[in-house]
Amino acid sequence: DTGVSQDPRHKITKRGQNVTFRCDPISEHNRLYWYRQTLGQGPEFLTYFQNEAQLEKSRLLSDRFSAERPKGSFSTLEIQRTEQGDSAMYLCASSLRVGGASTDTQYFGPGTRLTVL
Amino acid sequence: GQSLEQPSEVTAVEGAIVQINCTYQTSGFYGLSWYQQHDGGAPTFLSYNALDGLEETGRFSSFLSRSDSYGYLLLQELQMKDSASYFCAVSPLIYNQGGKLIFGQGTELSVKP
Numbered sequence: 365d366t367g368v369s370q371d372p373r374h375k376i377t378k379r380g381q382n383v384t385f386r387c388d389p390i391s392e393h394n395r396l397y398w399y400r401q402t403l404g405q406g407p408e409f410l411t412y413f414q415n416e417a418q419l420e421k422s423r424l425l426s427d428r429f430s431a432e433r434p435k436g437s438f439s440t441l442e443i444q445r446t447e448q449g450d451s452a453m454y455l456c457a458s459s460l461r462v463g464g465a466s467t468d469t470q471y472f473g474p475g476t477r478l479t480v481l
Numbered sequence: 482g483q484s485l486e487q488p489s490e491v492t493a494v495e496g497a498i499v500q501i502n503c504t505y506q507t508s509g510f511y512g513l514s515w516y517q518q519h520d521g522g523a524p525t526f527l528s529y530n531a532l533d534g535l536e537e538t539g540r541f542s543s544f545l546s547r548s549d550s551y552g553y554l555l556l557q558e559l560q561m562k563d564s565a566s567y568f569c570a571v572s573p574l575i576y577n578q579g580g581k582l583i584f585g586q587g588t589e590l591s592v593k594p
Contacts, residue, residue, distance in 0.1 A: 406568045406584030472523040
């Protein structure tokens with residue numbers, strides 16, 4: 365399977381703990397996105413990278429959230445001091461942005477479902 | 482900013498045609514995308530309209546009218562497997578040539594036998 369993969373698929377943690385999620389994009393894709401989705405809502409943008417550069421972070425992303433893509437391949441999303449409101453599905457997507465193209469198709473991974481008790 | 486409105490639920494019968502509307506308020510965007518998401522699954526790309534008009538991909542078609550701030554997804558010959566949530570999304574015009582997608586809240590489609 366050469367699609368986007370995410371690990372773990374499920375994470376249950378206690379409030380106040382730190383958690384880290386990993387995303388492996390489609391290998392030739394240069395862009396990687398993180399979204400958060402709660403029940404009955406559409407995915408909500410968190411941040412994205414082009415290669416290893418983090419180009420945009422949502423204002424909704426508090427200081428407790430940090431994302432990295434150190435070598436321009438896989439990415440990690442860390443949430444520190446988790447709160448119950450962080451419970452959601454965390455989705456990763458990747459795309460190939462070529463030259464002066466105005467947009468690109470984003471391919472989503474299966475997500476990591478986080479439950480904060 | 483951007484906001485997109487979709488009906489929350491639509492019900493149709495197998496074999497029928499259904500249209501899912503998306504109206505939006507945005508300061509500018511590159512195009513309108515549609516994604517399908519089955520329960521517990523990942524969003525899957527269906528269609529993209531960069532320009533006004535109709536785009537057809539098999540049983541699915543998508544339409545965009547920028548002057549009316551409106552688009553729709555048309556599903557023909559409905560099958561039970563089409564029961565899913567459908568999201569419209571825009572890629573905002575920003576200095577670094579777009580990137581993020583802004584999604585609507587989604588329309589849950591139920592296909593009945």
